[in-house]
Amino acid sequence: MRWGVDHPMTPEFESGATPVSDHPTADALPGPETPWGSAAKPPCGNWIHAVVLLGGTAGLAYIYRRFFMGLPVAAGVAFDIASAALLVLYCAQALDIPLRSPEIEALQVMLVAVISGRYLGQLVHVTSIGSQVLWLRPTGPRDVLILNWLTGASAFLVLIPFAVILLIRRRRLSDYGLCWGDWRRWGPWVCGGVAIMIPILWFATGAFRELQTFYPMVRGARASLGAFVVFQCFVVLLMFGWEFSLRGYLQFALQARLGLMAVVVQNVPFVLGHVRKPESELYGTLVSGLFLGYIAYRGRSMLPALITHVAVAVINDAMVIAHLGGFRH
Numbered sequence: 001m002r003w004g005v006d007h008p009m010t011p012e013f014e015s016g017a018t019p020v021s022d023h024p025t026a027d028a029l030p031g032p033e034t035p036w037g038s039a040a041k042p043p044c045g046n047w048i049h050a051v052v053l054l055g056g057t058a059g060l061a062y063i064y065r066r067f068f069m070g071l072p073v074a075a076g077v078a079f080d081i082a083s084a085a086l087l088v089l090y091c092a093q094a095l096d097i098p099l100r101s102p103e104i105e106a107l108q109v110m111l112v113a114v115i116s117g118r119y120l121g122q123l124v125h126v127t128s129i130g131s132q133v134l135w136l137r138p139t140g141p142r143d144v145l146i147l148n149w150l151t152g153a154s155a156f157l158v159l160i161p162f163a164v165i166l167l168i169r170r171r172r173l174s175d176y177g178l179c180w181g182d183w184r185r186w187g188p189w190v191c192g193g194v195a196i197m198i199p200i201l202w203f204a205t206g207a208f209r210e211l212q213t214f215y216p217m218v219r220g221a222r223a224s225l226g227a228f229v230v231f232q233c234f235v236v237l238l239m240f241g242w243e244f245s246l247r248g249y250l251q252f253a254l255q256a257r258l259g260l261m262a263v264v265v266q267n268v269p270f271v272l273g274h275v276r277k278p279e280s281e282l283y284g285t286l287v288s289g290l291f292l293g294y295i296a297y298r299g300r301s302m303l304p305a306l307i308t309h310v311a312v313a314v315i316n317d318a319m320v321i322a323h324l325g326g327f328r329h
Contacts, residue, residue: 046259046260046261049094049095049261049264050261050264052090052094053090053264053265053267053268054264054267054286056086056090056268057267057268057271057272057286058271058283058286060083060086060272061271061272061274061275061282061283064079064272064275065275065279065282069276073119076119077115077119080115080118080272081115083272084111084115084269087107087111087265087268087269088104088107088108088111091103091104091107091265092104095258095261095265097257097258102169102253103253103254103257103258105164105253106164106249106250106253106254107250107253107254107265109160109161109164109249110161110245110246110249110250110269111269112160113156113157113160113161113245114156114157114245114269114273116156116160117152117153117154117155117156117157117241118153118273120152120156121148121149121150121151121152121153121154121155121156122145122148122149122152122153123148123152124148124149124151124152124155125148136218136220136221136226136227136230136231137220137223137227138218138219138220139219139220140219142219143218143219143220146217146218147218147234150217150234150235150237150238151234151237153238153241154237154238154240154241155241156241157238157241157242157244157245158240158241158244158245160245161176161244161245161248161249165249175252176244176248176249176252176253176302177244177247177248177249177251177252177296177300177301177302177303178244178248178301178302178303179300179301179303180301180303181299181300181301181303181304182298182299182300182301183299183301183303185298185299186295186296186298186299186301186303186304187304189295189298189299189304190295190304190307190308190311193291193295193308194308194311194312194315197312197315198315201312201315201316201319202319204280205316205319205320205323206319206323208278208280210278210279210280211278211280211281211316211320212320212323212324214277214278215316215317215320216228216231216317216320216321218231218234221317222321222324222327222328223327223328224327225327228317228318228321228327231317232313232314232317235310235313235314235317236310239306239309239310239313240306242270242273242309243292243302243305243306243309244302244306246266246269246270246293247266247292247293247296247302247305247306248296248302250262250265250266251263251265251266251293251296251297251302252302254266255297260294260297262293262297263290263293263294263296263297264290264293266289266293267285267286267289267290267293270285270289270292271285271286271289288312291308292305292308292309293305295308
């Protein structure tokens, strides 16, 4: 993902009013009866913002792939910081969120966590644990780098928001989606989403050569079932970091003010986090990221997004290996 590799609640308040509290609470999540949160603009205005945000994100992804791929790291850092600044300014100006507000603070914290994880995560060295104890033997420098990055990026994505929530805001993690929520509502969404993705993944992993060459990201995971299982544990760490920072911390911080627009906003860094992944996957995240955000919104928890994301990632890797003829000892 790029911003990652390859990334809640006060009562409703009237337009222009100051929120009653600058902290989210699980009981104040906007429900289906108030889908647009406290936004004063009519629904048509919100749909326009959604189109602008998603269209702009697709445009930024195209620009990166067209002009920034292969450039030095400094160019990538500059692109990510500029994209982050654009998102913050759009939320502040177009969506009328005060710059000095808990919502903008959450957006900035999340972006710092994502960009830090992207460029500093690989400095964490955990390869010896994965290779010597848990059967996952890297096949080259690329495998070593990715294993280190998976752990380091996960740490940044989790620890930075955790520190802000627990030490600065002094809130509960459950206020930001780390709870069961309405599992009776989100359970069917998870099962249905994974069921729909199975045939899509089978077709895509068989039809697109780029997916077969990219996944699993660590080549050593193709050696045996044990290596595959260990590698997926690293993937779960990353998925938890991504889902908590995006569909948890950021989305729940925005929902009271923006309602469903929070789902769109969190999808921007999610899509841009895939600009270095296969193109078919990159543009697919424009839809998949909205689905993951929506089930977190409806289910009042980030867990359905996490479970769905992990399931799709594991199935994708397994299907690639199946198409390539199975494990290669």
